[in-house]
Amino acid sequence: MRRPRGAAVAAIALTGALALAGCARDSSSGGGDGGGDSAAGGSGCELAEAPVADEEVAPSEVPTEDVDASELRVGLAYDIGGRGDASFNDAAAAGLDRAVDELGISPDNIRELTAGANESEDAKQTRLRQLADDGFNPIIGVGFAYAESFNVVAAEFPDVDFALVDAPADPENVTALLFAEHEGSFLAGVAAAYESENCHIGFVGGVENPLIQKFEAGYLAGAQAAAPDITIENTYLTSGSDITGFQDAARGNEAALGQIEAGADVVYHASGASGQGVFEAAFAQDVKAIGVDSDQYNQEIVGEAHEVIVTSMLKRVDVAVFDFLAAVAQDDLSVMPENFNLSVDGVGYSTSGDLLAADTIEALEGYRSEIISGAIEVPDTPSGN
Template sequence: MKRSNAAKFAAVAAAGVLALTACDNAAEDTGDSGNGGGEEASEIRVGLAFDVGGRGDRSFNDSAYRGLQQAADELGVETADFEPADGEADSDKQDRLANMAEEGFDVVIGVGFAYQEPMEAVAENYPDTNFAIVDSEVEGHDNITSLVFAEEQASFLAGAAAALTTEEDHVGFVGGVETPLIHKFEAGYVAGVEHVNEDINVEVDYLSQPPDMSGFSDPAQGREAAQAQYDRGADVIYHAAGASGNGVLQSAVDNEFTFIGVDSDQYENAEEQQKPYVLTSAIKQVDVAVFEMIKSVVEGDPQTGIQRFELADGGVDYTLSNEEAIEPIQEELDALKQEIIDGEIEVPTQP
């Protein structure tokens, strides 16, 4: 990013925690609209299109939704959110984005890299609409803002946490769909494990291959993959699989192994009986990025270009919610975190 966002992220993230919810009920594709409770209602209208898995994934989509809700509550913007259909084509995504722009939404946000080509196709026809995409770098469009994250940095800390807590010297990674984005999670995680102990065995499994995106929305398959890794000896498993990660967590409960969450604080979102099994989560502040994008439009100075969020500005991190579990290794993780920030550790982005 062009300037440090540390203070901004701390303030906005703190506010976002107050609104943290499980978001278990998904909205229909026709949109879930509402006005914010701010002191002054804004004339700005914001539409947000979810990625595979939709609301209720307790991860990536729910984080984006928290940012949308925070904007409604604090900025008074009118919001609507839209669910994807199972197995939908790019043309469906393109129609969804175009419909929002045509209906007069001032800000149109696509959650997930799958919206890149549909958004590029639509944005040029609506130059006065502020588009934003999460997890994809788009260049050459003045009205598209890219909200991207250093997922590999947070994943490195997840890998270090796994290595510091495994009793079997055997850990696992479950990826939703094998794409370049999820490769960043895998690469960082494996690097973090190996930095602590090169002799630890790391299991890696993906639930689906492109163009099949079901790996992000199949908890049963996530549970099956985690069970298989556990049966092969893994006692700590990290996932980057969207809603499928809920199955990984359930497998952790069933088999009493350690789970590491992703994107959102999955300890906070877990059911009470699941929480003891959640060591930490490698989070990226999608909610903060979404809120700040909307806020920039409300304030009349819309963000543009590529907005990149890293450990240094609090855009990615690991969570401390399960204090009893994380406290014994927190000092070591914080030291590694600082080494990454200082450039002493360079985290790979490819396996």
């Protein structure tokens, strides 16, 4: 199964509905075990007719021509894992690196700080105050874990431009960088349906909360739109305030193995560093996997397991960070989109590895243009929630 099968590309998403070790639940949706005739790659699903891509439907972009950001001093506060996490934080780092290359920000005018595991709220606020007191402006926080801290610290520094990834904040000087994870995950679900030989797929979510449920909702909707009779395994590693589900590769491995033993042959994860365990399980069992946030096929930390990553759902935190820095540099935050969705290239799918069948890509582009045009409205909460 580890072989190229077509051009390239795919979309991803994720979330689940079960948890391990007492704070979890298992469920399957859809029915049957596939086996219907299909035009796609090796898919065992009986596939619905895919929409045809409209070449006139294309994402828009924030204008950045002639923007000079050389005077900016940028502070970046990462969530747990920081630069090098092969996921969410790395996507933010990529946006900053692009701004250095294209907007003229000096590396000497950048400070990057990283949150510790299970740290206090005071520690987060101290990190943000340190950046502001030292003259960094703008300041970007990566992840909803900074929401409370931004409400407090941004109000103390009204002349500093702040941006917060994945959560809104009350002060007027905070720009919320929000994403349509459900739209990107819809495409991941379509890709999974087309690439599955058993018509049986899985989703592993790190922490069961409203944000990760957006991944789940889109993934389920996309898979069921492409293959109404598909069977889906859902697993959450933890729930509520227990965020260790984003940091436990062993538990991710265990969850993925359980789904594979149940019959899933494509597994999508939205579980941060726990996704490493998902990839290792998929590689060991010779099934396919879908990455999340960044193009995980190209990340060194994944190692030889990258061979089974057919695509990744790209949550373009890099685009959002770059666009925000460009907007601040031109002193015009009005150019920022309210939501980074498919229409502004805020989410999408990766093309690395040349592992997706050509008809899978064709279907993905068709569904993508339908979502951008509004013909398809993707749910952002799982049915029943």
